Amino acid sequence: MIGAGYVGLVTGTCFAESGNHVTLVDIDQSKIERLTEGIIPIYEPGLKELVLRNAKAGRLEFTTDTATAVRNASIVYLAIGTPQGSDGSANLSALWSVVDSIAPHIHDDVIIVTKSTVPVGTNQAIFDQLFTLNGKRYHVASNPEFLKEGAAINDFMYPDRVVVGVRDEVVSDALRELYSPFLRTDKPFLSMSPESAELTKYVANALLATKISFINEMANLCEKMGGDINDVRRGIGHDQRIGFAFLFPGVGYGGSCFPKDVRALAAMAKNHDLPPTILEAVDHVNDQQKNVLMQKVQEHYSGNLAGMRFAVWGLAFKPKTDDIREAPALVLIDQLLEMGAAVCVFDPEASENVKAEYGDRLEYAEQAMDALEGANALAINTEWDMFRHPDFEEMKSKLESPTIFDGRNLYDPAHMRSLGFTYYSIGRPPVGNVSMVEA
Numbered sequence: 001m002i003g004a005g006y007v008g009l010v011t012g013t014c015f016a017e018s019g020n021h022v023t024l025v026d027i028d029q030s031k032i033e034r035l036t037e038g039i040i041p042i043y044e045p046g047l048k049e050l051v052l053r054n055a056k057a058g059r060l061e062f063t064t065d066t067a068t069a070v071r072n073a074s075i076v077y078l079a080i081g082t083p084q085g086s087d088g089s090a091n092l093s094a095l096w097s098v099v100d101s102i103a104p105h106i107h108d109d110v111i112i113v114t115k116s117t118v119p120v121g122t123n124q125a126i127f128d129q130l131f132t133l134n135g136k137r138y139h140v141a142s143n144p145e146f147l148k149e150g151a152a153i154n155d156f157m158y159p160d161r162v163v164v165g166v167r168d169e170v171v172s173d174a175l176r177e178l179y180s181p182f183l184r185t186d187k188p189f190l191s192m193s194p195e196s197a198e199l200t201k202y203v204a205n206a207l208l209a210t211k212i213s214f215i216n217e218m219a220n221l222c223e224k225m226g227g228d229i230n231d232v233r234r235g236i237g238h239d240q241r242i243g244f245a246f247l248f249p250g251v252g253y254g255g256s257c258f259p260k261d262v263r264a265l266a267a268m269a270k271n272h273d274l275p276p277t278i279l280e281a282v283d284h285v286n287d288q289q290k291n292v293l294m295q296k297v298q299e300h301y302s303g304n305l306a307g308m309r310f311a312v313w314g315l316a317f318k319p320k321t322d323d324i325r326e327a328p329a330l331v332l333i334d335q336l337l338e339m340g341a342a343v344c345v346f347d348p349e350a351s352e353n354v355k356a357e358y359g360d361r362l363e364y365a366e367q368a369m370d371a372l373e374g375a376n377a378l379a380i381n382t383e384w385d386m387f388r389h390p391d392f393e394e395m396k397s398k399l400e401s402p403t404i405f406d407g408r409n410l411y412d413p414a415h416m417r418s419l420g421f422t423y424y425s426i427g428r429p430p431v432g433n434v435s436m437v438e439a
Helices: 006-017 029-036 047-056 066-071 093-102 122-134 152-157 169-182 194-225 229-237 258-271 277-289 292-300 328-338 351-361 392-398 413-418
Strands: 022-025 060-063 075-078 111-114 139-142 162-165 189-192 309-313 342-346 377-380 403-406 422-424
Touching: 006 022, 006 047, 006 060, 006 075, 006 152, 022 066, 029 047, 029 060, 047 060, 047 152, 066 093, 075 093, 093 122, 111 122, 111 169, 122 139, 122 194, 139 169, 139 194, 162 169, 162 194, 169 189, 189 194, 194 229, 194 258, 194 277, 258 277, 292 328, 292 377, 292 403, 292 422, 309 328, 328 342, 328 351, 342 351, 413 422
Parallel strands: 022 060, 075 111, 111 139, 162 189, 309 342, 309 377, 377 403, 403 422
Antiparallel strands: 139 162
């Protein structure tokens, strides 16, 4: 497994858990040293226990020596990062570097499997590159990942489906056997062309992102027209054609997948002279949605935030992860700092990652309630379970004024009114002392 990042580490560990011998390879010496010492570089529920157990059993090893790792491997997985390039397309430079580095060391019958999210045609290009380098025709397949951060172990162990893109049945059979321990409940193993498999990953993420942007746009419309998005969501979600998944309004999506995959798919469409109208709208709506909380803050305080103090709960782009890539919380924090406000933040897992980026420009609370001390208001960006049932009386005692800007609709507005809070949420009317807005 080349690449010990999020996808490679989870995938390799889960394959080891099912009895395979897996060598995780990465060029980051410090990461490999930490993994060897049992220190996991990312937060993912259940991952540490699996890594330690399989490393102790000898099924999971870590190295920076690519040549030795691939020399006798029957399957070589490529789990290399494909970050967004300047034009929105995927940057494959690291992937090509790895392909060139393994070429002198792989044997004739090896199966090369691309786990990275790559543009359509990449698997064929890898096949061509290996043929150019070695003069041999290798088995090259696609196996896109569908892991949700915060639930990745469960997603891998109990997949909705496994998708592989192959050119011949021999490779399909080998990958089916590899995944057989995870498909015992008759979940489908879908074999298709590499091009279709590559597209499947992008299209799945783009459609989920579309649902999020759509419900957020409808939430903003509800606020303007006196509706309640939670009622509307229930009204449409019971339609079996629509369902409830990914129809929770908020402050936009973030992370390493949805933003870059929507933009990469749009870039592919443009390269084929197809206008990506919906994809560009999804991306635009999401960018705008990340400003919604700040708009409510500015309206409430008439735009004058200099010298004020805000508490921010939730920094990761979603709960059960420490990933802050494109997190909506960072947009709000940047805006508050720019307006001259002081900010104290809390997140149960992501605070260190934010501290590495912001340093002493922020204050960092050890506990959620500590962040509220002396704050004019609280802003919530991530729906960690620990935020759902706080001690509201303690919150009121610590806040300078009982004001909450809730970007994830964690609380019931009527209940917040009864407790004496001024409460703003997404797609629902504000309650409490909102006279500043109405004025």
